[in-house]
Protein backbone atom coordinates (compact mmCIF):
# COMPACT_ATOMS: atom_id res chain seq x y z
CA UNK A 259 0.00 0.00 0.00
CA UNK A 260 1.28 3.45 -0.98
CA UNK A 261 2.04 5.86 1.87
CA UNK A 262 -0.43 8.54 0.71
CA UNK A 263 -3.76 7.04 1.46
CA UNK A 264 -7.03 8.16 -0.02
CA UNK A 265 -9.03 5.36 1.62
CA UNK A 266 -12.81 5.90 1.23
CA UNK A 267 -12.27 9.20 -0.55
CA UNK A 268 -14.17 9.91 -3.75
CA UNK A 269 -11.92 11.00 -6.59
CA UNK A 270 -12.68 12.10 -10.16
CA UNK A 271 -9.80 11.53 -12.59
CA UNK A 272 -9.93 12.94 -16.10
CA UNK A 273 -7.75 11.41 -18.79
CA UNK A 274 -7.96 8.06 -16.99
CA UNK A 275 -8.04 5.85 -20.09
CA UNK A 276 -4.25 5.89 -20.52
CA UNK A 277 -0.91 6.96 -19.13
CA UNK A 278 -0.59 8.98 -15.93
CA UNK A 279 -4.35 9.18 -15.28
CA UNK A 280 -4.69 5.41 -15.70
CA UNK A 281 -1.82 4.83 -13.26
CA UNK A 282 -3.39 7.22 -10.72
CA UNK A 283 -6.70 5.36 -10.94
CA UNK A 284 -5.01 2.02 -10.29
CA UNK A 285 -3.05 3.41 -7.32
CA UNK A 286 -6.09 5.15 -5.83
CA UNK A 287 -8.14 1.97 -6.19
CA UNK A 288 -5.43 0.02 -4.36
CA UNK A 289 -5.53 2.62 -1.59
CA UNK A 290 -9.27 2.06 -1.13
CA UNK A 291 -10.55 5.18 -2.86
CA UNK A 292 -13.81 5.28 -4.83
CA UNK A 293 -12.97 6.51 -8.30
CA UNK A 294 -14.89 8.14 -11.13
CA UNK A 295 -12.81 7.55 -14.25
CA UNK A 296 -13.30 9.87 -17.22
CA UNK A 297 -11.96 10.07 -20.79
CA UNK A 298 -13.42 9.67 -24.27
CA UNK A 299 -12.52 6.00 -24.92
CA UNK A 300 -15.22 4.04 -23.06
CA UNK A 301 -13.70 0.64 -23.81
CA UNK A 302 -10.37 1.59 -22.20
CA UNK A 303 -12.26 2.89 -19.15
CA UNK A 304 -14.17 -0.42 -18.86
CA UNK A 305 -10.89 -2.36 -18.85
CA UNK A 306 -9.47 -0.04 -16.22
CA UNK A 307 -12.65 -0.34 -14.14
CA UNK A 308 -12.30 -4.13 -14.12
CA UNK A 309 -8.71 -3.82 -12.85
CA UNK A 310 -9.75 -1.31 -10.14
CA UNK A 311 -12.70 -3.44 -9.04
CA UNK A 312 -10.33 -6.40 -8.75
CA UNK A 313 -8.57 -4.42 -5.99
CA UNK A 314 -11.93 -4.01 -4.24
CA UNK A 315 -12.59 -0.43 -5.36
CA UNK A 316 -15.95 1.05 -6.29
CA UNK A 317 -15.72 2.58 -9.75
CA UNK A 318 -17.87 4.87 -11.88
CA UNK A 319 -17.09 4.69 -15.60
CA UNK A 320 -17.85 8.12 -17.03
CA UNK A 321 -17.10 8.57 -20.74
CA UNK A 322 -16.45 12.31 -21.01
CA UNK A 323 -15.00 14.81 -23.45
CA UNK A 324 -13.63 17.45 -21.07
CA UNK A 325 -13.72 20.04 -23.85
CA UNK A 326 -17.53 19.92 -23.62
CA UNK A 327 -18.80 21.86 -20.61
CA UNK A 328 -22.10 19.94 -20.42
CA UNK A 329 -20.22 16.62 -20.26
CA UNK A 330 -18.06 17.91 -17.40
CA UNK A 331 -21.21 18.91 -15.49
CA UNK A 332 -22.64 15.43 -16.14
CA UNK A 333 -19.39 13.86 -14.87
CA UNK A 334 -19.66 15.72 -11.57
CA UNK A 335 -23.44 15.14 -11.26
CA UNK A 336 -23.04 11.39 -11.90
CA UNK A 337 -20.22 11.16 -9.38
CA UNK A 338 -22.37 12.82 -6.74
CA UNK A 339 -25.39 10.66 -7.45
CA UNK A 340 -23.24 7.51 -7.35
CA UNK A 341 -21.01 8.23 -4.36
CA UNK A 342 -22.75 11.12 -2.57
CA UNK A 343 -19.64 13.24 -2.11
CA UNK A 344 -16.43 14.41 -3.77
CA UNK A 345 -13.01 14.68 -2.11
CA UNK A 346 -10.60 15.23 -4.98
CA UNK A 347 -10.71 16.32 -8.61
CA UNK A 348 -7.75 15.33 -10.75
CA UNK A 349 -7.54 17.50 -13.88
CA UNK A 350 -5.21 15.37 -15.91
CA UNK A 351 -6.68 15.01 -19.44
CA UNK A 352 -4.34 16.53 -21.97
CA UNK A 353 -2.88 16.46 -25.45
CA UNK A 354 -0.37 18.37 -27.53
CA UNK A 355 -0.30 19.77 -31.02
CA UNK A 356 3.22 20.20 -32.27
CA UNK A 357 4.23 22.45 -35.18
CA UNK A 358 5.55 25.90 -35.94
CA UNK A 359 2.82 28.40 -35.13
CA UNK A 360 2.79 29.86 -38.65
CA UNK A 361 2.53 26.39 -40.22
CA UNK A 362 -0.96 25.73 -38.83
CA UNK A 363 -3.61 25.90 -41.57
CA UNK A 364 -5.99 27.69 -39.21
CA UNK A 365 -6.49 28.04 -35.46
CA UNK A 366 -8.64 24.93 -34.93
CA UNK A 367 -5.86 22.84 -33.37
CA UNK A 368 -4.83 25.73 -31.16
CA UNK A 369 -8.41 26.13 -29.90
CA UNK A 370 -8.78 22.36 -29.46
CA UNK A 371 -5.65 22.23 -27.28
CA UNK A 372 -6.93 25.10 -25.16
CA UNK A 373 -10.37 23.46 -24.93
CA UNK A 374 -8.96 20.22 -23.56
CA UNK A 375 -5.91 21.27 -21.53
CA UNK A 376 -7.21 24.52 -20.07
CA UNK A 377 -11.00 24.63 -20.41
CA UNK A 378 -11.25 20.90 -19.60
CA UNK A 379 -9.82 21.73 -16.16
CA UNK A 380 -11.86 24.93 -15.84
CA UNK A 381 -15.11 23.13 -16.76
CA UNK A 382 -14.62 20.26 -14.31
CA UNK A 383 -13.43 22.53 -11.51
CA UNK A 384 -16.40 24.87 -11.87
CA UNK A 385 -18.95 22.11 -11.37
CA UNK A 386 -16.92 20.23 -8.73
CA UNK A 387 -16.21 23.25 -6.53
CA UNK A 388 -19.37 23.30 -4.37
CA UNK A 389 -18.75 19.68 -3.36
CA UNK A 390 -15.00 20.15 -2.82
CA UNK A 391 -15.79 23.05 -0.49
CA UNK A 392 -18.13 20.78 1.49
CA UNK A 393 -15.43 18.11 1.89
CA UNK A 394 -12.51 20.56 2.29
CA UNK A 395 -11.11 18.58 -0.59
CA UNK A 396 -8.29 18.75 -3.09
CA UNK A 397 -7.73 19.77 -6.70
CA UNK A 398 -4.77 18.19 -8.48
CA UNK A 399 -3.81 19.57 -11.89
CA UNK A 400 -1.36 17.75 -14.12
CA UNK A 401 0.47 20.48 -15.98
CA UNK A 402 3.93 20.22 -17.53
CA UNK A 403 7.32 21.87 -17.46
CA UNK A 404 5.94 23.38 -20.67
CA UNK A 405 3.71 25.40 -18.34
CA UNK A 406 6.75 26.87 -16.55
CA UNK A 407 9.26 27.41 -19.35
CA UNK A 408 8.14 27.58 -22.96
CA UNK A 409 9.01 24.93 -25.54
CA UNK A 410 9.25 26.05 -29.18
CA UNK A 411 7.15 24.06 -31.68
CA UNK A 412 4.54 23.79 -28.90
CA UNK A 413 2.77 27.16 -28.81
CA UNK A 414 -0.75 25.76 -28.18
CA UNK A 415 0.50 23.36 -25.52
CA UNK A 416 2.53 26.00 -23.68
CA UNK A 417 -0.31 28.54 -23.89
CA UNK A 418 -2.74 26.00 -22.43
CA UNK A 419 -0.41 24.90 -19.63
CA UNK A 420 0.68 28.45 -18.73
CA UNK A 421 -3.04 29.25 -18.58
CA UNK A 422 -3.61 26.26 -16.32
CA UNK A 423 -0.96 27.59 -13.92
CA UNK A 424 -2.55 31.04 -13.82
CA UNK A 425 -5.98 29.53 -13.21
CA UNK A 426 -4.73 27.25 -10.44
CA UNK A 427 -2.55 29.89 -8.74
CA UNK A 428 -5.43 32.37 -8.52
CA UNK A 429 -7.90 29.69 -7.46
CA UNK A 430 -5.57 28.46 -4.70
CA UNK A 431 -5.78 31.83 -3.00
CA UNK A 432 -9.55 32.07 -3.44
CA UNK A 433 -10.02 28.64 -1.91
CA UNK A 434 -7.75 29.16 1.08
CA UNK A 435 -10.65 30.20 3.37
CA UNK A 436 -12.50 27.04 2.31
CA UNK A 437 -9.50 24.79 3.04
CA UNK A 438 -9.55 23.33 -0.47
CA UNK A 439 -6.00 22.78 -1.70
CA UNK A 440 -4.82 23.25 -5.28
CA UNK A 441 -1.74 21.28 -6.29
CA UNK A 442 -0.07 21.61 -9.68
CA UNK A 443 2.43 18.98 -10.78
CA UNK A 444 4.75 19.46 -13.73
CA UNK A 445 6.02 16.20 -15.19
CA UNK A 446 8.90 16.22 -17.61
CA UNK A 447 9.28 13.20 -19.92
CA UNK A 448 6.97 10.31 -19.06
CA UNK A 449 6.68 7.10 -21.08
CA UNK A 450 3.00 7.19 -22.14
CA UNK A 451 0.92 7.36 -25.33
CA UNK A 452 1.17 11.14 -25.12
CA UNK A 453 4.14 11.46 -27.48
CA UNK A 454 2.69 9.20 -30.20
CA UNK A 455 -0.66 11.00 -29.90
CA UNK A 456 0.89 14.44 -30.51
CA UNK A 457 -0.87 16.06 -33.44
CA UNK A 458 1.07 17.52 -36.34
CA UNK A 459 -0.03 20.67 -38.19
CA UNK A 460 -2.57 18.58 -40.14
CA UNK A 461 -4.11 17.23 -36.94
CA UNK A 462 -2.67 13.75 -37.52
CA UNK A 463 -1.10 11.90 -34.56
CA UNK A 464 2.62 11.64 -35.21
CA UNK A 465 2.67 7.94 -34.31
CA UNK A 466 5.07 5.69 -32.43
CA UNK A 467 8.11 7.50 -31.06
CA UNK A 468 11.16 7.55 -33.27
CA UNK A 469 13.97 5.14 -32.56
CA UNK A 470 14.64 2.86 -29.65
CA UNK A 471 16.42 5.61 -27.73
CA UNK A 472 13.32 7.79 -27.46
CA UNK A 473 12.61 6.39 -24.01
CA UNK A 474 15.63 5.37 -21.98
CA UNK A 475 15.87 3.46 -18.71
CA UNK A 476 15.89 6.90 -17.05
CA UNK A 477 12.55 7.96 -18.55
CA UNK A 478 9.96 8.33 -15.81
CA UNK A 479 7.20 5.71 -15.85
CA UNK A 480 3.54 6.67 -15.62
CA UNK A 481 3.39 4.76 -12.31
CA UNK A 482 6.18 6.82 -10.75
CA UNK A 483 4.71 10.08 -12.04
CA UNK A 484 1.29 9.14 -10.63
CA UNK A 485 2.84 8.27 -7.27
CA UNK A 486 4.62 11.66 -7.03
CA UNK A 487 1.48 13.53 -8.09
CA UNK A 488 -0.78 11.77 -5.59
CA UNK A 489 1.72 12.27 -2.75
CA UNK A 490 1.88 15.97 -3.59
CA UNK A 491 -1.92 16.30 -3.58
CA UNK A 492 -2.20 14.31 -0.35
CA UNK A 493 0.30 16.66 1.34
CA UNK A 494 -1.56 19.63 -0.17
CA UNK A 495 1.62 20.95 -1.79
CA UNK A 496 1.23 23.91 -4.15
CA UNK A 497 3.56 22.88 -6.98
CA UNK A 498 5.91 20.01 -7.79
CA UNK A 499 8.46 20.14 -10.60
CA UNK A 500 9.84 16.88 -11.94
CA UNK A 501 12.98 16.07 -13.93
CA UNK A 502 15.08 19.13 -14.78
CA UNK A 503 12.19 21.43 -13.78
CA UNK A 504 13.91 23.31 -10.99
CA UNK A 505 17.02 23.88 -13.11
CA UNK A 506 14.92 25.16 -16.02
CA UNK A 507 13.00 27.55 -13.77
CA UNK A 508 16.24 28.90 -12.28
CA UNK A 509 17.81 29.28 -15.71
CA UNK A 510 14.76 31.21 -16.84
CA UNK A 511 15.26 33.59 -13.93
CA UNK A 512 18.99 34.12 -14.17
CA UNK A 513 19.83 33.45 -17.83
CA UNK A 514 16.66 33.53 -19.96
CA UNK A 515 18.59 34.11 -23.19
CA UNK A 516 20.70 31.02 -22.58
CA UNK A 517 17.58 28.97 -21.85
CA UNK A 518 16.06 30.13 -25.16
CA UNK A 519 19.26 29.12 -27.00
CA UNK A 520 19.21 25.71 -25.31
CA UNK A 521 15.53 25.15 -26.11
CA UNK A 522 16.11 26.05 -29.76
CA UNK A 523 18.96 23.50 -29.92
CA UNK A 524 17.08 20.77 -28.06
CA UNK A 525 13.55 21.21 -29.40
CA UNK A 526 13.21 23.55 -32.34
CA UNK A 527 16.06 22.51 -34.63
CA UNK A 528 15.47 18.72 -34.36
CA UNK A 529 11.69 19.15 -34.75
CA UNK A 530 12.12 21.36 -37.81
CA UNK A 531 14.57 18.84 -39.30
CA UNK A 532 12.15 15.93 -38.73
CA UNK A 533 9.29 17.91 -40.29
CA UNK A 534 11.45 18.64 -43.37
CA UNK A 535 12.39 14.94 -43.66
CA UNK A 536 8.75 13.84 -43.35
CA UNK A 537 7.74 16.39 -46.00
CA UNK A 538 10.52 15.18 -48.34
CA UNK A 539 9.33 11.57 -47.89
CA UNK A 540 5.77 12.55 -48.81
CA UNK A 541 6.90 14.33 -52.00
Ligand SMILES: NC(=O)c1ccc[n+]([C@@H]2O[C@H](COP(=O)([O-])OP(=O)(O)OC[C@H]3O[C@@H](n4cnc5c(N)ncnc54)[C@H](OP(=O)(O)O)[C@@H]3O)[C@@H](O)[C@H]2O)c1
Nearest residue numbers: 273275276277278297298299323324351352448450451452
Ligand atom coordinates in the same frame (compact mmCIF):
# COMPACT_ATOMS: atom_id res chain seq x y z
N1 LIG B 1 3.86 12.08 -21.01
C1 LIG B 1 4.61 13.15 -20.78
O1 LIG B 1 5.83 13.17 -21.09
C2 LIG B 1 4.01 14.37 -20.10
C3 LIG B 1 4.88 15.39 -19.72
C4 LIG B 1 4.37 16.52 -19.11
C5 LIG B 1 3.01 16.62 -18.87
N2 LIG B 1 2.17 15.62 -19.26
C6 LIG B 1 0.72 15.81 -18.99
O2 LIG B 1 0.20 14.68 -18.33
C7 LIG B 1 -1.20 14.57 -18.62
C8 LIG B 1 -1.50 13.13 -18.96
O3 LIG B 1 -0.78 12.79 -20.14
P1 LIG B 1 -0.20 11.32 -20.41
O4 LIG B 1 1.26 11.43 -20.56
O5 LIG B 1 -0.76 10.34 -19.46
O6 LIG B 1 -0.80 11.13 -21.87
P2 LIG B 1 -1.71 9.99 -22.53
O7 LIG B 1 -1.22 8.63 -22.16
O8 LIG B 1 -1.81 10.35 -23.96
O9 LIG B 1 -3.13 10.22 -21.82
C9 LIG B 1 -3.88 11.36 -22.08
C10 LIG B 1 -5.26 11.16 -21.49
O10 LIG B 1 -6.04 12.33 -21.76
C11 LIG B 1 -7.28 11.89 -22.29
N3 LIG B 1 -7.88 12.91 -23.14
C12 LIG B 1 -7.38 13.51 -24.25
N4 LIG B 1 -8.28 14.34 -24.77
C13 LIG B 1 -9.38 14.28 -23.97
C14 LIG B 1 -10.66 14.89 -23.99
N5 LIG B 1 -11.01 15.76 -24.94
N6 LIG B 1 -11.53 14.58 -23.01
C15 LIG B 1 -11.21 13.69 -22.04
N7 LIG B 1 -10.03 13.08 -21.97
C16 LIG B 1 -9.14 13.35 -22.94
C17 LIG B 1 -6.96 10.62 -23.06
O11 LIG B 1 -8.12 9.81 -23.15
P3 LIG B 1 -9.06 9.62 -24.42
O12 LIG B 1 -8.20 9.66 -25.64
O13 LIG B 1 -9.69 8.27 -24.16
O14 LIG B 1 -10.05 10.72 -24.34
C18 LIG B 1 -5.97 9.97 -22.11
O15 LIG B 1 -6.66 9.27 -21.11
C19 LIG B 1 -1.49 15.57 -19.74
O16 LIG B 1 -2.15 16.69 -19.22
C20 LIG B 1 -0.11 15.95 -20.25
O17 LIG B 1 -0.08 17.27 -20.75
C21 LIG B 1 2.64 14.50 -19.87
